[in-house]
Amino acid sequence: MTWLDIAADDPFGVHNLPYGAFDPGDGSSRLGVRIGDRVLDLAALERTGLVEADGTLQAATLNPFMALGRTCWSAVRERLTELLTDTAFRAPVERLLLPLAEVTPRLPFDVGDYVDFYSSEDHATNLGKLFRPGSPPLLPNWKHLPIGYHGRAGTVVVSGTDVVRPCGQRKPPQAEVPTFGPSQRLDIEAEVGFVVGAASSLGTPLTTKDFQDHVFGVVLVNDWSARDLQAWEYQPLGPFLGKSFATSVSAWVVPLDALAAARVPAPAQSPPVLPYLADDRTGYDIHIEVVWNGTVVSRPPFASLYWTPAQQLAHLTVNGASVRPGDLYASGTVSGPERGQVGSFIELTWGGAEPVTLADGRTRTFLEDGDTVTLTATAPGPAGTVVGFGEVVGRILPPST
Amino acid sequence: MTWLDIAADDPFGVHNLPYGAFDPGDGSSRLGVRIGDRVLDLAALERTGLVEADGTLQAATLNPFMALGRTCWSAVRERLTELLTDTAFRAPVERLLLPLAEVTPRLPFDVGDYVDFYSSEDHATNLGKLFRPGSPPLLPNWKHLPIGYHGRAGTVVVSGTDVVRPCGQRKPPQAEVPTFGPSQRLDIEAEVGFVVGAASSLGTPLTTKDFQDHVFGVVLVNDWSARDLQAWEYQPLGPFLGKSFATSVSAWVVPLDALAAARVPAPAQSPPVLPYLADDRTGYDIHIEVVWNGTVVSRPPFASLYWTPAQQLAHLTVNGASVRPGDLYASGTVSGPERGQVGSFIELTWGGAEPVTLADGRTRTFLEDGDTVTLTATAPGPAGTVVGFGEVVGRILPPST
Numbered sequence: 001m002t003w004l005d006i007a008a009d010d011p012f013g014v015h016n017l018p019y020g021a022f023d024p025g026d027g028s029s030r031l032g033v034r035i036g037d038r039v040l041d042l043a044a045l046e047r048t049g050l051v052e053a054d055g056t057l058q059a060a061t062l063n064p065f066m067a068l069g070r071t072c073w074s075a076v077r078e079r080l081t082e083l084l085t086d087t088a089f090r091a092p093v094e095r096l097l098l099p100l101a102e103v104t105p106r107l108p109f110d111v112g113d114y115v116d117f118y119s120s121e122d123h124a125t126n127l128g129k130l131f132r133p134g135s136p137p138l139l140p141n142w143k144h145l146p147i148g149y150h151g152r153a154g155t156v157v158v159s160g161t162d163v164v165r166p167c168g169q170r171k172p173p174q175a176e177v178p179t180f181g182p183s184q185r186l187d188i189e190a191e192v193g194f195v196v197g198a199a200s201s202l203g204t205p206l207t208t209k210d211f212q213d214h215v216f217g218v219v220l221v222n223d224w225s226a227r228d229l230q231a232w233e234y235q236p237l238g239p240f241l242g243k244s245f246a247t248s249v250s251a252w253v254v255p256l257d258a259l260a261a262a263r264v265p266a267p268a269q270s271p272p273v274l275p276y277l278a279d280d281r282t283g284y285d286i287h288i289e290v291v292w293n294g295t296v297v298s299r300p301p302f303a304s305l306y307w308t309p310a311q312q313l314a315h316l317t318v319n320g321a322s323v324r325p326g327d328l329y330a331s332g333t334v335s336g337p338e339r340g341q342v343g344s345f346i347e348l349t350w351g352g353a354e355p356v357t358l359a360d361g362r363t364r365t366f367l368e369d370g371d372t373v374t375l376t377a378t379a380p381g382p383a384g385t386v387v388g389f390g391e392v393v394g395r396i397l398p399p400s401t
Numbered sequence: 402m403t404w405l406d407i408a409a410d411d412p413f414g415v416h417n418l419p420y421g422a423f424d425p426g427d428g429s430s431r432l433g434v435r436i437g438d439r440v441l442d443l444a445a446l447e448r449t450g451l452v453e454a455d456g457t458l459q460a461a462t463l464n465p466f467m468a469l470g471r472t473c474w475s476a477v478r479e480r481l482t483e484l485l486t487d488t489a490f491r492a493p494v495e496r497l498l499l500p501l502a503e504v505t506p507r508l509p510f511d512v513g514d515y516v517d518f519y520s521s522e523d524h525a526t527n528l529g530k531l532f533r534p535g536s537p538p539l540l541p542n543w544k545h546l547p548i549g550y551h552g553r554a555g556t557v558v559v560s561g562t563d564v565v566r567p568c569g570q571r572k573p574p575q576a577e578v579p580t581f582g583p584s585q586r587l588d589i590e591a592e593v594g595f596v597v598g599a600a601s602s603l604g605t606p607l608t609t610k611d612f613q614d615h616v617f618g619v620v621l622v623n624d625w626s627a628r629d630l631q632a633w634e635y636q637p638l639g640p641f642l643g644k645s646f647a648t649s650v651s652a653w654v655v656p657l658d659a660l661a662a663a664r665v666p667a668p669a670q671s672p673p674v675l676p677y678l679a680d681d682r683t684g685y686d687i688h689i690e691v692v693w694n695g696t697v698v699s700r701p702p703f704a705s706l707y708w709t710p711a712q713q714l715a716h717l718t719v720n721g722a723s724v725r726p727g728d729l730y731a732s733g734t735v736s737g738p739e740r741g742q743v744g745s746f747i748e749l750t751w752g753g754a755e756p757v758t759l760a761d762g763r764t765r766t767f768l769e770d771g772d773t774v775t776l777t778a779t780a781p782g783p784a785g786t787v788v789g790f791g792e793v794v795g796r797i798l799p800p801s802t
Contacts, residue, residue, distance in 0.1 A: 166721050319567035
């Protein structure tokens with residue numbers, strides 16, 4: 001039990017302790033740990049000598065700390081737990097707590113490479129039907145490897161950042177030539193992102209067993225998508241401008257250690273996978289909620305994903321590609337089998353053909369200017385607790401033109 | 402005329418002055434400028450006060466200097482020219498010159514995002530025929546926008562780095578299921594890369610006119626490609642592991658200012674492009690040579706590219722995506738209309754069906770272990786000079802298994 005005055009069922013209790021970066025009000029970026037509705041100033045804490053992490057907690061982002069590796073991550077987490085539960089430490093620690101409402105979240109890590117997978121069978125099937133009507137929705141390679149591609153790392157932004165509606169080319173099927181203008185099919189993708197901490201070497205693949213040693217933690221991801229831009233540009237080299245204008249991540253990185261009680265068996269795979277993709281089928285029971293202008297429109301179940309994050313890591317390095325601290329790989333849109341479980345609006349409204357009605361009585365197909373989307377999530381924690389994820393919120397601004 | 406003892410026709414004369422980073426032998430990374438077969442130590446030069454760049458020349462990579470913008474780039478280039486031509490500066494500058502042979506090149510910039518375009522009409526046509534036989538080789542979007550995708554920034558390596566043959570999944574058309582193993586169709590892609598210096602703001606597109614203010618310089622790029630991995634994985638989200646194991650760049654970044662005399666009209670475009678892609682049709686007359694185990698097998702002409710680098714920059718930011726110092730965007734494989742002008746071996750040997758014979762009498766289709774590929778290039782410089790590019794060399798090592 002923590003000595004802080006927070007409820008036993010607080011999803012940001014001492015069983016969670018997610019890391020982030022924040023601006024205390026002076027324009028700087030400082031590392032912190034969230035506990036309840038407060039932030040523990042890690043930079044100041046390290047300077048007191050109460051925690052020791054080779055000075056990495058003085059950095060503006062988590063990258064140097066994440067580079068230290070799992071032994072160090074676990075030691076720091078254990079020490080933080082001790083400091084927040086043993087009343088002997090209350091006096092020196094309590095004065096380093098800041099109200100969450102008084103700080104501004106910053107991007108918690110410098111993003112190295114950003115990879116986006118496509119690992120939900122229901123999502124891939126739905127998108128196949130919508131983008132390639134009349135063809136088999138799942139391509140022949142889909143069950144043999146976790147399909148993925150590189151996204152733009154430089155436009156990953158922290159929750160709360162407004163999203164300017166992108167302009168670009170689109171060509172409706174009946175048109176002769178493409179036209180230019182603001183996207184008319186602006187969408188979201190609700191995803192779970194895995195943040196790499198420990199680096200690997202170029203030329204040396206990681207295995208599925210290396211997942212725990214290399215992945216530091218988990219964020220929520222909203223991979224904003226302009227479907228009209230994407231549909232016109234994506235052959236033959238994949239999505240580009242339809243995705244690269246913004247990808248939002250939650251401000252708090254939930255340590256993998258906080259998700260031990262959330263492990264559940266991932267779906268069985270058939271046909272069998274190649275040996276380098278064999279794993280222990282560890283999924284994570286993360287329940288996402290998609291909130292559109294205040295209305296919960298969907299509850300995507302992360303546990304339904306066909307490919308696990310351990311398989312994704314093994315696949316993305318099997319060719320010898322190295323990973324670096326700050327690399328982010330996202331699950332791909334999380335969709336369950338039911339309409340109320342999909343992770344994108346193109347699925348929710350079936351390509352815009354079936355509008356949804358929000359709580360204010362207005363209907364929507366794709367995003368309108370001024371709309372706000374919030375993703376939240378929880379997972380089971382130890383002893384009946386709940387692990388909360390920081391929200392990912394973003395509001396759509398009109399195009400700048 | 403420089404006071405250095407170098408030939409008037411040296412492609413690395415004072416009209417060129419490419420920037421790079423080098424290890425002087427102590428394991429550090431230091432900035433330098435190449436002149437003939439020597440390197441001028443920029444860090445030491447700045448400390449003498451003979452050149453002034455806000456201390457950015459003390460960094461391990463070019464990123465801080467590149468972030469200063471064109472006014473500063475031009476001022477430093479002018480000053481370097483003065484120091485290397487006015488004999489009054491000979492004594493203090495000469496002692497800061499190191500023999501090129503005694504230093505080790507380092508990656509000259511931290512790569513932000515790496516984008517690879519696909520802007521050669523001959524290459525796209527050839528690949529379309531090889532990858533999608535029986536379909537129109539050029540897809541309907543190709544002449545409306547410069548097709549591109551994001552590659553892996555963390556595996557961009559400097560010339561001289563060995564390339565371990567990647568393993569992965571491939572499925573020959575006649576096979577029922579994919580198999581796993583070392584790539585059997587390991588290839589190159591000869592490209593020209595543009596290095597972004599000055600950043601732009603998220604949500605604000607750049608125009609084709611902004612090219613000169615945001616692009617710092619040019620490198621040669623070898624985008625190593627495993628064609629068998631690529632063919633099996635690339636639908637529907639584009640190339641991933643077939644490309645992400647290594648991308649080699651030349652060690653010396655040729656400033657855009659050094660290429661003023663190399664400007665040539667780019668091919669006319671039909672159908673007309675959308676207004677945001679309109680440009681002054683400035684191409685660059687860069688002549689590439691592809692050398693396979695010592696034999697020149699191809700001479701790709703960069704001037705033939707359909708989409709210019711100014712169009713590529715405008716396109717990649719038109720959706721509001723920002724650029725950062727160190728972003729690298731490559732032209733895509735440079736291929737001319739003739740067999741002796743192609744930038745990849747899959748084109749040179751027509752999918753492996755037509756082997757080439759090298760000077761040693763051996764034949765090749767794709768790369769074998771131990772093979773070395775070197776890309777070199779020149780462009781016209783001012784007053785009849787020639788601008789040299791640093792080579793991109795890489796040797797294939799057997800898979801690590």
